[in-house]
Amino acid sequence: MKKPNDEIVIALAGQPNCGKSTIFNAVAGFKVDTGNFAGTTVTFTETKVYIGGRSIRLIDLPGTYSLSSHDTAEKVARDYLLSGNVDIIINVLDSSLLSRSLELTIQLLEMNIPMVMALNMYDEAKDKGIEIDVEELTGLTGVKACPVVGVQGIGIRELFVAALSVTREEFKPVIPIYDRDVEECIAGIANRYPAALRDVLAMNDRFVIVRLLEMDEEFEKKVKEIDGAFMRFVGEKRRLLADLHNWPESGVLSSHRHAIVLNLFEQIARVKPRTGIDYREKIDHFITNPLGGLLTITVLLFLMFYSSFWLGDIISRIIDQPLDSLGSIIKGLTGGGLVAVAISGLYDGFVAGIGIVIPYLIPLLILLAIMEDTGLLPRIAFMVDGILHKFGLHGTAVVPIILGYGCNVPAIMATRALEHERDRFITMLIIPFIACSARTVVILALAGKYLGALYTTAIYIGNIAIALVLSFLLSRFKVDMAPGIIMDVPRLRRPYINIVAKKVWMRLYEFLAFAWPVIAISSVVLSFLSYIGIDKLINGILSPLTSGLLKLPQQTGITLFLGVFRKELTILMLNAALGTADITTVLSHSQILVLVVFAVLYVPCVATISTLWKEGGWRIALSSICLNTVVSLGVAGALAHLSVWFL
Amino acid sequence: MTLLELKRGNIATVSKLNGGKSVIARMSDLGFREGKTIQLLRKAPFHGPLLVEDVNCGAKIMISRKIALSIEVHCEEAK
Numbered sequence: 172m173k174k175p176n177d178e179i180v181i182a183l184a185g186q187p188n189c190g191k192s193t194i195f196n197a198v199a200g201f202k203v204d205t206g207n208f209a210g211t212t213v214t215f216t217e218t219k220v221y222i223g224g225r226s227i228r229l230i231d232l233p234g235t236y237s238l239s240s241h242d243t244a245e246k247v248a249r250d251y252l253l254s255g256n257v258d259i260i261i262n263v264l265d266s267s268l269l270s271r272s273l274e275l276t277i278q279l280l281e282m283n284i285p286m287v288m289a290l291n292m293y294d295e296a297k298d299k300g301i302e303i304d305v306e307e308l309t310g311l312t313g314v315k316a317c318p319v320v321g322v323q324g325i326g327i328r329e330l331f332v333a334a335l336s337v338t339r340e341e342f343k344p345v346i347p348i349y350d351r352d353v354e355e356c357i358a359g360i361a362n363r364y365p366a367a368l369r370d371v372l373a374m375n376d377r378f379v380i381v382r383l384l385e386m387d388e389e390f391e392k393k394v395k396e397i398d399g400a401f402m403r404f405v406g407e408k409r410r411l412l413a414d415l416h417n418w419p420e421s422g423v424l425s426s427h428r429h430a431i432v433l434n435l436f437e438q439i440a441r442v443k444p445r446t447g448i449d450y451r452e453k454i455d456h457f458i459t460n461p462l463g464g465l466l467t468i469t470v471l472l473f474l475m476f477y478s479s480f481w482l483g484d485i486i487s488r489i490i491d492q493p494l495d496s497l498g499s500i501i502k503g504l505t506g507g508g509l510v511a512v513a514i515s516g517l518y519d520g521f522v523a524g525i526g527i528v529i530p531y532l533i534p535l536l537i538l539l540a541i542m543e544d545t546g547l548l549p550r551i552a553f554m555v556d557g558i559l560h561k562f563g564l565h566g567t568a569v570v571p572i573i574l575g576y577g578c579n580v581p582a583i584m585a586t587r588a589l590e591h592e593r594d595r596f597i598t599m600l601i602i603p604f605i606a607c608s609a610r611t612v613v614i615l616a617l618a619g620k621y622l623g624a625l626y627t628t629a630i631y632i633g634n635i636a637i638a639l640v641l642s643f644l645l646s647r648f649k650v651d652m653a654p655g656i657i658m659d660v661p662r663l664r665r666p667y668i669n670i671v672a673k674k675v676w677m678r679l680y681e682f683l684a685f686a687w688p689v690i691a692i693s694s695v696v697l698s699f700l701s702y703i704g705i706d707k708l709i710n711g712i713l714s715p716l717t718s719g720l721l722k723l724p725q726q727t728g729i730t731l732f733l734g735v736f737r738k739e740l741t742i743l744m745l746n747a748a749l750g751t752a753d754i755t756t757v758l759s760h761s762q763i764l765v766l767v768v769f770a771v772l773y774v775p776c777v778a779t780i781s782t783l784w785k786e787g788g789w790r791i792a793l794s795s796i797c798l799n800t801v802v803s804l805g806v807a808g809a810l811a812h813l814s815v816w817f818l
Numbered sequence: 819m820t821l822l823e824l825k826r827g828n829i830a831t832v833s834k835l836n837g838g839k840s841v842i843a844r845m846s847d848l849g850f851r852e853g854k855t856i857q858l859l860r861k862a863p864f865h866g867p868l869l870v871e872d873v874n875c876g877a878k879i880m881i882s883r884k885i886a887l888s889i890e891v892h893c894e895e896a897k
Binding site (some may be wrong): 269422553635656 | 837838840844864866875876878879885886
């Protein structure tokens with residue numbers, strides 16, 4: 172048995188979208204989401220791994236461009252790095268954007284924590300014509316640099332071997348030296364550095380002084396509390412330095428650091444202009460062209476919904492037959508009474524899980540994974556930012572909203588990458604209206620099957636329209652103070668089959684491990700409830716809504732109620748509740764439409780609500796419940812009374 | 819002139835970043851600084867953002883028109 176203090180904490184730190192999570196997954200198995208856009212990882216994930224007989228706690232941090240944090244996700248990374256818990260930093264760099272990546276490296280060096288550099292995307296750099304002298308980089312920084320291609324697992328082993336061989340005693344980074352005026356300023360401040368600060372902050376003096384010169388608000392606040400006079404002294408020195416260079420106070424140090432980085436980059440890298448046609452650029456050129464972009468988005472939406480429909484149909488046709496015969500065998504074997512109720516309930520839930528959900532879920536997950544990995548999401552954000560502005564949102568909100576089509580829970584967490592509280596507020600309230608994969612199942616299995624492609628498309632478009640109108644109304648409550656979007660647009664990448672497959676599997680596994688049992692148990696519970704007659708009670712309580720406002724059969728009450736736990740339950744339990752396999756004998760087309768629209772819009776599942784609570788507080792969670800209830804009752808109620816005219 | 823006045827395909831040098839502290843900090847983070855040579859690749863439809871490339875390293879970023887208005891550039895090949 173190893174003692175916990177033998178454990179080594181290794182943190183992956185780097186700028187957004189440099190591939191930290193890909194390296195993490197390569198070591199830990201596929202555990203965290205990856206995507207080709209800044210801000211896929213918004214909170215840190217940790218895993219235990221054993222390498223060379225040593226127990227390691229590996230931390231995957233959100234990306235941060237610098238140690239001065241701007242958004243919630245970046246703050247998580249910064250706080251973790253400054254917490255003093257990290258033994259070794261693996262600084263991940265995007266080799267194809269080496270000079271930009273080095274800006275953070277220089278700041279990490281100043282922290283003086285044992286570190287190695289992972290030159291990730293080494294192949295991309297070569298492709299761009301960047302030749303990196305790895306030895307020279309190691310020599311000039313005092314930090315071991317390792318070429319890595321994370322997506323293919325190349326160089327990962329060497330990277331961790333290098334990381335484990337760095338020790339606190341032997342680690343001698345070359346701390347960057349600034350211009351003479353800056354160094355004199357730092358030295359002047361260091362002379363008056365109060366000992367009390369050393370005790371409280373437990374960080375090296377130079378690092379703290381550099382943070383203060385950068386006008387790091389959190390450091391300023393802490394230092395002011397401990398020694399106000401010292402902070403005033405630093406402020407004076409800082410102003411003098413800024414006046415000397417005629418630069419804004421906050422930018423002096425970062426400009427000097429930039430000069431250091433440029434100098435370093437020139438010494439270690441050679442850039443050759445590439446020859447031949449750059450297909451990637453050609454594709455990018457097409458996608459970002461207004462017409463090409465519109466075409467791309469349309470084709471994607473088409474593929475997204477129709478492949479789910481079409482592929483789903485094929486998959487369900489293959490598995491339907493064997494499942495049916497299995498069902499009749501099982502039902503033949505059991506007699507009557509409670510045992511039979513339990514078994515047939517369990518069987519129904521089991522079949523519903525794979526028979527209805529999986530066929531629609533898999534195609535959707537594959538497409539989402541491809542869209543995330545190629546870098547299409549930021550480009551869609553670019554194309555629609557202008558339109559979204561008219562509805563009070565920024566293009567940055569597109570990324571979480573599209574993720575919401577997979578599952579609302581990670582989508583709400585992804586709003587952490589939004590810099591402004593107002594945008595987070597609106598986006599968090601909009602996401603629960605986005606038809607996640609569970610609701611896609613409801614739409615496709617009901618509207619798709621019984622109403623046809625036209626109505627299915629109309630439901631999706633109507634859904635988007637409702638979200639936009641709501642965003643417009645919500646944006647009236649809060650004035651937009653933000654100057655607008657500034658966002659990284661990463662290079663397009665081809666999707667790697669192994670990574671897409673692993674990602675789809677991870678999300679499918681989540682369904683199989685957590686949702687499926689819930690479905691099967693709910694199914695058993697429903698069988699019992701109807702056996703003892705409690706379902707009628709719930710149906711009766713809900714009847715003013717179901718049969719009154721929505722003009723649906725009373726029996727749908729229980730299925731809509733169960734939908735709050737998992738949205739799939741609404742459709743899965745429908746057959747059981749209505750007591751027939753062919754629901755068209757019980758429900759008219761207009762009733763099916765009303766049922767689908769209501770199921771899509773009303774309160775999202777328990778998991779979404781609890782995530783809203785965690786991320787935004789109880790007010791947001793409560794507002795979301797009210798908003799969804801009002802809108803769903805309004806829209807579905809209106810449809811119930813109007814659809815008789817056209818359906 | 820400002821970044822917003824550039825035409826598609828123009829190459830220019832950033833001469834001054836105006837605007838708030840956090841905007842300037844964010845742009846510097848993304849490698850967008852005074853003295854950088856940039857190319858305006860696209861202007862998004864419906865008054866959307868601008869797609870700008872750092873000519874030296876090939877990094878692309880999008881910037882809203884409002885921010886583009888506060889970036890002064892010196893255009894070398896105004897068409």
